Amino acid sequence: MPSATPTPTFVDLRQVSDGWIKKYVLTYRLPDGSSYEYESASRKSPDAYRRELEGNAAGRKPSADAVCIVGQTPDDELLLIREFRYPLNSWCIAFPAGLMEDGEDLATCVDRELREETGYALRADLEAAALDALPQPGFSSTGLTDETVHVVFAQVEKAADAQPEPSEFIEPFLLPINDVPRFLAENATPIGTRAQLVLEAFARRH
Amino acid sequence: MPSATPTPTFVDLRQVSDGWIKKYVLTYRLPDGSSYEYESASRKSPDAYRRELEGNAAGRKPSADAVCIVGQTPDDELLLIREFRYPLNSWCIAFPAGLMEDGEDLATCVDRELREETGYALRADLEAAALDALPQPGFSSTGLTDETVHVVFAQVEKAADAQPEPSEFIEPFLLPINDVPRFLAENATPIGTRAQLVLEAFARRH
Numbered sequence: 001m002p003s004a005t006p007t008p009t010f011v012d013l014r015q016v017s018d019g020w021i022k023k024y025v026l027t028y029r030l031p032d033g034s035s036y037e038y039e040s041a042s043r044k045s046p047d048a049y050r051r052e053l054e055g056n057a058a059g060r061k062p063s064a065d066a067v068c069i070v071g072q073t074p075d076d077e078l079l080l081i082r083e084f085r086y087p088l089n090s091w092c093i094a095f096p097a098g099l100m101e102d103g104e105d106l107a108t109c110v111d112r113e114l115r116e117e118t119g120y121a122l123r124a125d126l127e128a129a130a131l132d133a134l135p136q137p138g139f140s141s142t143g144l145t146d147e148t149v150h151v152v153f154a155q156v157e158k159a160a161d162a163q164p165e166p167s168e169f170i171e172p173f174l175l176p177i178n179d180v181p182r183f184l185a186e187n188a189t190p191i192g193t194r195a196q197l198v199l200e201a202f203a204r205r206h
Numbered sequence: 207m208p209s210a211t212p213t214p215t216f217v218d219l220r221q222v223s224d225g226w227i228k229k230y231v232l233t234y235r236l237p238d239g240s241s242y243e244y245e246s247a248s249r250k251s252p253d254a255y256r257r258e259l260e261g262n263a264a265g266r267k268p269s270a271d272a273v274c275i276v277g278q279t280p281d282d283e284l285l286l287i288r289e290f291r292y293p294l295n296s297w298c299i300a301f302p303a304g305l306m307e308d309g310e311d312l313a314t315c316v317d318r319e320l321r322e323e324t325g326y327a328l329r330a331d332l333e334a335a336a337l338d339a340l341p342q343p344g345f346s347s348t349g350l351t352d353e354t355v356h357v358v359f360a361q362v363e364k365a366a367d368a369q370p371e372p373s374e375f376i377e378p379f380l381l382p383i384n385d386v387p388r389f390l391a392e393n394a395t396p397i398g399t400r401a402q403l404v405l406e407a408f409a410r411r412h
Binding site for chain 1: 211212213214216222223225226227229231232234236238242244245246247248249259260262263265267268289290291292293294295296297298300340341342344345346347348349350351352353355357372373375377390391393394396397398399400401402403404406407410411
């Protein structure tokens, strides 16, 4: 969005840690001419992150790194998971979610992640209507990372057994929509911010 | 939450990058006896992060690293900001938010961040009723970081001029609640996931 306020100018990025999560130091020139450094964590390679930073400044629409699936069954239940999350050393409540693979479209990624993590799938009888994506992906934590997650609402049905990776510990469970207020009031398990805010929206609407 | 599913056991953490954002490699023992490493980004020191990981496994209630403030004016407007976010090289739509300082309680942090970023403050005429915090903080991105953000709903009023840090570029703006659906449909600026989901909840309720 064009802004009347003077805007910092991206100068360069420097990778300071490699791995699955990469760490970068970004250098900017502030409007007063001074130089300013800021750290960032990203899953992207230096080239891909640089292209993204230049694209964002040019107003290119951000792409989704991952999807988060708010699945609803024909019986008005929400499909949630408890997943062991290594950065927390704890189980955590969330909606099924996962990273998009190269070249994958949203519907393919949603269906794949649902099947892997929960054994559910997009409802076959509804076709396009099974999926309602928010108008744009959202940024998870803009002071820390460039990660974007596209939240999609989906009509789902049981398909088969879940097929998690060996290091993925996931327990799917169904939460009746009418039971969401009680669940939120009583829940003591760590919860992801997207699950929490979507459940709060369901709770306040009923 | 106790779980029937076998759970990985935390063995150790190793810091691989220091700075404002630290990077850790966490070692776990999986239920089959094998060793498993996972990377994580955190603002916490090694000692503080270790205490947190042990506390989470023991079922201790997670504390909030930051607050996110859904401020509403007496005229049924939401108080939002456009902020230049260095990890994105872009302006981004969000609710006012910031890291909690040592020993600070929620209300003090909310009032301070509101004043610094927007020049608004908690409504003085309402006292306790000005603040409605969700029952627990939410985790921003549980595959990547331990960051927790406590979302609070607040009744706010204009108090003074904003006082951002020299490297903070922030433009507060008011969005009438009735105008949220149009805003979401038309917005092309990157948006934080918390702002997006809270705004979607307002949009779907009207």
